[in-house]
Amino acid sequence: MENHKLLLSVKDLHVNFRVRGRTLSAIRGISLDFHEDESVAIVGESGSGKSVFTKTFAGMLDSNGYISEGAIIFHDEELADTVVALTDSAKHLIYSAEEKLNEYAKLENGAATYQAMEALKLERKHKAELSEEEQERLDGEIAELKYQRTELFNLKQTFDSSKEKARIKEAEAKIEDLDRQIKAKEKEKADTIAAHKQQLQHDTVYLADYDKRMSELKSRYEKEIVVPISDAVKARNAILAKEICLSVGRFSARKRSKYSHKLLQALRHAMEEGRDLNDDAVRNAIFDEITFRVKYLDETPEKLHGTCVLNLAKIRDNRDWVKIRGNKIATVFQDPMTSLNPIITIGKQITSVILEHQNCSEIEARARALELMKKVGIPNAESRFDDYPFQYSGGMRQRIVIAIALSCQPKILICDEPTTALDVTIQAQILKLIKDLQKEFHYTIVFITHDLGVVANVADRVAVLYAGQVVELGTAEDIFYDPRHPYTWALLSSLPQLAQRNTKLYSITGTPPSLYNKIVGDSFAPRNPYCLKIDTLEEPPMFQVSDTHYAKTWLLDPRAPKIEKPEIIQNIHEKLLDAFNI
Numbered sequence: 221m222e223n224h225k226l227l228l229s230v231k232d233l234h235v236n237f238r239v240r241g242r243t244l245s246a247i248r249g250i251s252l253d254f255h256e257d258e259s260v261a262i263v264g265e266s267g268s269g270k271s272v273f274t275k276t277f278a279g280m281l282d283s284n285g286y287i288s289e290g291a292i293i294f295h296d297e298e299l300a301d302t303v304v305a306l307t308d309s310a311k312h313l314i315y316s317a318e319e320k321l322n323e324y325a326k327l328e329n330g331a332a333t334y335q336a337m338e339a340l341k342l343e344r345k346h347k348a349e350l351s352e353e354e355q356e357r358l359d360g361e362i363a364e365l366k367y368q369r370t371e372l373f374n375l376k377q378t379f380d381s382s383k384e385k386a387r388i389k390e391a392e393a394k395i396e397d398l399d400r401q402i403k404a405k406e407k408e409k410a411d412t413i414a415a416h417k418q419q420l421q422h423d424t425v426y427l428a429d430y431d432k433r434m435s436e437l438k439s440r441y442e443k444e445i446v447v448p449i450s451d452a453v454k455a456r457n458a459i460l461a462k463e464i465c466l467s468v469g470r471f472s473a474r475k476r477s478k479y480s481h482k483l484l485q486a487l488r489h490a491m492e493e494g495r496d497l498n499d500d501a502v503r504n505a506i507f508d509e510i511t512f513r514v515k516y517l518d519e520t521p522e523k524l525h526g527t528c529v530l531n532l533a534k535i536r537d538n539r540d541w542v543k544i545r546g547n548k549i550a551t552v553f554q555d556p557m558t559s560l561n562p563i564i565t566i567g568k569q570i571t572s573v574i575l576e577h578q579n580c581s582e583i584e585a586r587a588r589a590l591e592l593m594k595k596v597g598i599p600n601a602e603s604r605f606d607d608y609p610f611q612y613s614g615g616m617r618q619r620i621v622i623a624i625a626l627s628c629q630p631k632i633l634i635c636d637e638p639t640t641a642l643d644v645t646i647q648a649q650i651l652k653l654i655k656d657l658q659k660e661f662h663y664t665i666v667f668i669t670h671d672l673g674v675v676a677n678v679a680d681r682v683a684v685l686y687a688g689q690v691v692e693l694g695t696a697e698d699i700f701y702d703p704r705h706p707y708t709w710a711l712l713s714s715l716p717q718l719a720q721r722n723t724k725l726y727s728i729t730g731t732p733p734s735l736y737n738k739i740v741g742d743s744f745a746p747r748n749p750y751c752l753k754i755d756t757l758e759e760p761p762m763f764q765v766s767d768t769h770y771a772k773t774w775l776l777d778p779r780a781p782k783i784e785k786p787e788i789i790q791n792i793h794e795k796l797l798d799a800f801n802i
Contacts, residue, residue, distance in 0.1 A: 276533065570627055
């Protein structure tokens with residue numbers, strides 16, 4: 221997609237869920253770029269992470285889900301462009317911030333000594349506490365026992381108290397035993413920590429040496445942090461103060477004060493550690509923990525002008541999502557009846573979205589809604605405007621959901637299996653509608669599906685997901701005609717259209733791995749008939765097949781044995797043309 225502008229860039233994304241006291245890793249390090257006016261299909265079995273991955277784009281994760289690592293950079297010039305008026309309060313904020321930053325900057329002179337002191341403190345702390353191996357072992361054992369207890373308790377709740385008294389009694393006895401084991405493990409952990417502390421208290425030689433080294437470091441540090449800062453650092457701090465003002469300018473007075481204070485403290489800590497604040501990536505990371513960083517561009521006597529670095533993985537204020545969700549990134553879900561309110565008219569549901577995101581009157585909103593209804597193929601739109609969802613067929617309801625999604629002309633349209641609940645003839649109509657509207661509105665389609673027939677008809681590029689990772693990425697032609705990952709081979713082999721008469725339909729053996737546990741090696745190895753020894757030991761890197769094609773499998777390593785793809789998917793070009801009418 222070298223001719224299209226980069227729109228959304230996902231970098232090393234990790235998404236976890238807290239489930240019954242355990243952590244489930246749903247997305248494990250996905251990096252993927254989306255460009256303007258392209259269609260990307262996300263394919264894989266149920267539970268591979270397709271929907272979770274795209275929900276992060278619009279801040280729609282469930283309450284127990286969170287992004288633990290990574291970035292989602294949204295390149296939208298309209299949202300990014302930021303102007304803040306230079307009022308008296310803004311000027312005061314800039315002046316105050318610059319003064320404080322110049323004072324904090326003296327700490328940079330002693331950064332190396334500060335790091336040495338912190339390393340010395342950490343060394344002592346490790347001597348007084350559990351080692352990493354002990355901590356990991358004991359915490360893991362305690363977590364596993366607590367999980368077993370929770371599962372057993374939930375199972376006990378399902379028993380009939382009048383007919384299954386014996387099973388209830390047995391479960392209660394096991395729960396009591398697990399409680400004893402948990403207490404014993406927690407006591408073992410506390411006793412081990414106490415033993416380490418006692419051992420350190422009696423190590424007088426180490427403690428004396430520690431006090432001597434720490435005293436020397438502190439003395440050196442006090443001298444270093446009183447050295448005046450350079451003019452270059454003062455100039456950098458002047459820009460930083462303006463970036464603070466730009467970054468908090470959209471908030472109320474109370475929040476401006478709160479966030480500017482947090483940013484100053486974060487920058488102080490970064491200076492103390494000696495981080496390079498001239499590096500844009502470092503500045504972005506510091507700001508992201510509090511709010512978006514707005515990069516300073518220029519100014520006039522009346523206003524500051526900057527551009528915002530939109531990292532969707534780090535949005536802290538829900539009002540920021542209001543400007544993005546629906547307005548810039550919209551979603552069409554699988555079942556239209558769960559997307560539409562059954563007691564509100566169709567017209568009202570479309571106009572409410574238009575009024576929320578666009579500056580227009582109710583009359584203008586109605587006109588736009590009717591125009592959208594006609595575009596998505598609703599006959600007699602004027603007479604159907606005040607109908608309720610139950611008065612529409614399934615295909616028409618899905619057309620209305622698409623109309624609502626497109627009401628604000630978003631940059632990205634996420635289609636989460638939008639044709640699954642529809643019959644085959646209506647599926648084809650909806651797919652054609654989505655592609656035809658793309659030509660008019662120029663949005664990027666992210667299509668989630670497990671139906672490879674849909675992929676063949678709508679996708680420019682395909683990302684194959686397995687166990688929360690992209691295992692193969694390429695153009696639709698790459699994936700269908702030159703697949704390289706054994707999982708992609710298995711998915712293609714499962715196509716009913718490729719099955720021969722009087723033969724058994726191919727299915728992938730086994731089940732996906734548990735994402736509660738750390739996966740060692742290739743996650744597909746237990747189900748892979750072409751599994752190599754290395755697959756069970758080390759995770760494969762992403763190998764480049766061509767400029768557009770990548771696959772995460774050890775079979776592409778030059779040292780791997782030559783293995784041909786399954787016979788059923790060899791020379792499938794004619795079969796696919798016939799089956800999917802490509």
